[in-house]
Amino acid sequence: MLRLFTILFLTLIISTSALAQTNTVSTVSSGTVTIDKTPPTASAPSIVINNSDVCKTAYSAGVQTQILGIASGITVTDENCERLKLARSLFGMGMKVAAVSTMCQDARVFDAMLMAGTPCPYKGAIGDKALAEWKKNPQDIPSGSKLMVSSREGSEDQKNDDYPFPQENNQ
DSSP, X not given: OHHHHHHHHHHHHHHHHHHTOOSOEEEEEXXXXXXXXXXXXXXXXXXXXXXXXXXXXXXXXXXXXXXXXXXXXEEEEOHHHHHHHHHXXXXXXXXXXXXXXXXXXXXXXXXXXXXXXXXXXXXXXXHHHHHHHHHHOGGGSOTTOSSSXXXXXXXXXXXXXXXXXXXXXXX
């Protein structure tokens, strides 16, 4: 039992001294030890966005080796957040059609408006007139729309008439 305790104690002391090393560079000259300096450290820049009304996200990173260190940071703009804020501002100024048009730049909103029976405005036209204009100008449809296919996507298996939308009544 004493032998086991002695082995554990020595193992603990050896491992503790191995973990206790510091980040200092030292040189030995003529029998004396001179501590020069600690190695430099690359610190990632802190990018602080204090305002909660900003549609940006910050990312930063840093890497350090024994010879070279590099750090960088960027901000990324959230376009959907900007679109929401613009639409809210336009709506607040009483420009409701412009606010809806801003939201319709997103394909998900574009499709939702079609499913609701109220197609997105097209250059001032609303309702059935706007739908007819969207059909005439498929290049203007937001890419990613699942109900009306944009000519920019190059999808050949779907046509703009393949969506479940009531046809116009010509009486």
